[in-house]
Amino acid sequence: MRLVILGGGESGVGTAILGKKKGYEVFVSDFGKIKGNYKEILLINGISWEEEKHTEELILNAAVVMKSPGIPDKSPIVKKLKERGIPVISEIEFAAPFTKATIIGITGSNGKTTTTMLTHHLLKSAGLNVGLGGNIGKSFAWQIADNKYDSYVLELSSFQLDGIIDFKPHIAIITNISPDHLDRYEYKYENYIDSKFRITMNQTEDDYLIYDADDEAICNWFKTHTTKAKLIPFSLTKIFSEGAYIKNNKMEIKISQEEFTMDTEHIALEGKHNMKNAMAATSVAKLMQIRKATIRESLSNFQGVEHRLEKVLKIQNVQYINDSKATNVNATFFALDSMNTPTVWIVGGVDKGNDYNELMSLVREKVKAIICLGVDNKKIIDVFGNVVDMMIEVDNMNDAVRMAQRLTEKGDSVLLSPACASFDLFENYEDRGNQFKQAVKNL
Template sequence: MRLVVLGGGESGVGTAILGKEKGYDVFVSDFGKIKENYKEVLINKGIEWEDEKHTESLILNADVVMKSPGIPEKAAIVKKLVEKGIAVISEIEFAAPFTKAITIGITGSNGKTTTTMLTYHLLKSAGLNVGLAGNIGKSFAEQVAEDKYDSYVLELSSFQLDGIINYKPHIAIITNISPDHLDRYDYKYENYIDSKFRITMNQTEEDYLIYDADDEAISEWLQKNKTRAKLIPFSLTKTFSEGAFIKNNTMEAIINQEEFQMETAAIALEGKHNFKNAMAATSVAKLMQIRKATIRESLSNFQGVEHRLEKVLKIQNVQYINDSKATNVNATFFALDSMNTPTVWIVGGVDKGNDYNELMALVREKVKAIICLGVDNRKIIDAFGNVVDVMVEVNTMTEAVRMAQHISEKGDTVLLSPACASFDLFENYEDRGRQFKDAVHNL
């Protein structure tokens, strides 16, 4: 069996390692440059590879192709594979059959990383032998090759779900759905929504789907479509006989006739959206039969995720917050919504078809100044130019942070929450977040 891997990054190299171990004839092809550390791994494992090109004769003879999530379906080589009827799948689809571990799959436009990390924290604190993979950390395929976990918590993007055929998580979570990555879905929101719901398409009556019952797109899909999984809703406004909800400043989760309660004030993560993340993670913990005391303790000591509403420093009574992970409007909505002080907002980057109108009311209420950090800021200036008193354009993170310090006064917050992808000026959102933190530390 010939396995061709497109993309020599984390998921690609992990898949190649697993494929090699399972006796496949493996070839890795990357149209860009493969990083040195990944090249070393491939060479050490005796895996053939090429970079900065796709040699068709070495690719179109594959039995199966694993495509890295970053490569669009529209790529020429992918189209040729599909035309030839060769299966093009994701890392998760390739690796899942090689492990008996149960998987908890988490997707959503926002909140999925926090929910994934929090769920992992809850299960690990309870002493379970659990792995963490998907969009985070070491690739799922490589961990399966080492096969040392009984269960995995997987953060799954829509791109990873597009490449599944038979994969099913025992427990699936959809945190929320808002327009994102529409450039990859022919600018059709319904295509993106369907993509997220692929997480439940192979689930059976033995499996569970945990979802945000306040989310319009999710509710509409569930009314029109069927899943066989057992539904477990969570909500900030509704209550359920089975599910999780907030009532009188208390989070309640009723699952399999068992009740769990915890005061919201005791939850380490702040903000309404984080109560949703906590309800989703708690629902998993209850399904995995984790003790109530362990759940309470884990929820009260969880430190949060880097680059997601991360408090950096307070300088001259101005709080600097790194929310570089907010790469779409919905994520920035949550960030602005949780601001309680006048805010200097650093925004901008590569726009994925953003509609800034959703932020209008929050910007009017909370934002005193906007600093645009992107190559093309026209849409942001058009949207908010008449709404805030101060609007500045800068080209570097250092400039952005210095300008923010200059504009801000005692009691203000400086918030980096870009609502855009980072690729115009930075390597990725982590690089953008680190540059922000470095610039703040250098003030």
């Protein structure tokens, strides 16, 4: 069986190692450059590869193709594979049949990384032998090749879910849905929503779907679709006989006749959106039979996620906050909503079809100045130009941070929450966040 892998990054190399171990003839093809450490691993494992090209005669003879999530369906090589009826799948689809572990799959437009990390923290703190993978950490396929975890917590993007056929998590979470990556979905929001719900398409009556019952797109989907999975909703405003909710500043969770309560003030994460992430993760912990005392302790000591509303430093009584992971408008909405001081907002990057008007009321209320950090800032300037007193364009992080410092007074905050992808000026959102932190430290 010939397994061809498109993309020589973490998921590609991980799949190659698992494929080789399971007896496939493996070939890795990357249209860009493959990092040195990954090349070494491929060589050590006797796996053939190519970079900076896709050689058709070495690819179109595959029995199955694993495509990295970053490669769009409209790329020429993927179109040719599909025309020939060769299955093009994602890493999770390829890897899942090779493990008997319990799989917890988490998707959503925002909050999925925090929810994934928190779920993993809850299960690991309880002594479970649990792996962390998907969009974060080590490749899922690689972990299956190397390790013997009893369960996995996977952060799943819509692109990974697009490439599944039979994959099903025992427990699925949809944190929320808001317009994102619409450039990959023919600019049709409904296509993107359907893509997220693929997480539950193979679930049975023995599986669970945990979801945000306050989310308009999710609730609308349920009006015209069904899933076989048992439903566990969570909400900030509604109360359920089965599900999770907040009542009188207490988080309450009721699942199969069991109850769990905890004062929200003891939960380490702050902000309304993080209460939702905590409800989702705690619902998993309850389904996995984790003791209440362990859950309480883990919720109170969780450290949060880097580049997500991360407090960097306070300088001259001005708080600098790194929210570089906010790559869409909805994520930035949560960030601005959690600000309770006058804010200088650093925004911009590669726009994925954003509607900034959703932020208008928050910008009017909280933002004193906007610093546009992108190659093309026209859209942001058009929307907010008349709303804030000061609007400045810069093209590098050092200028952005220095300018922000000039515009602040004691008691203000500086928030990097770009609402955009980072690929115009930075390698990725981590690079953008790290440059911000370094620039703040250099002040």
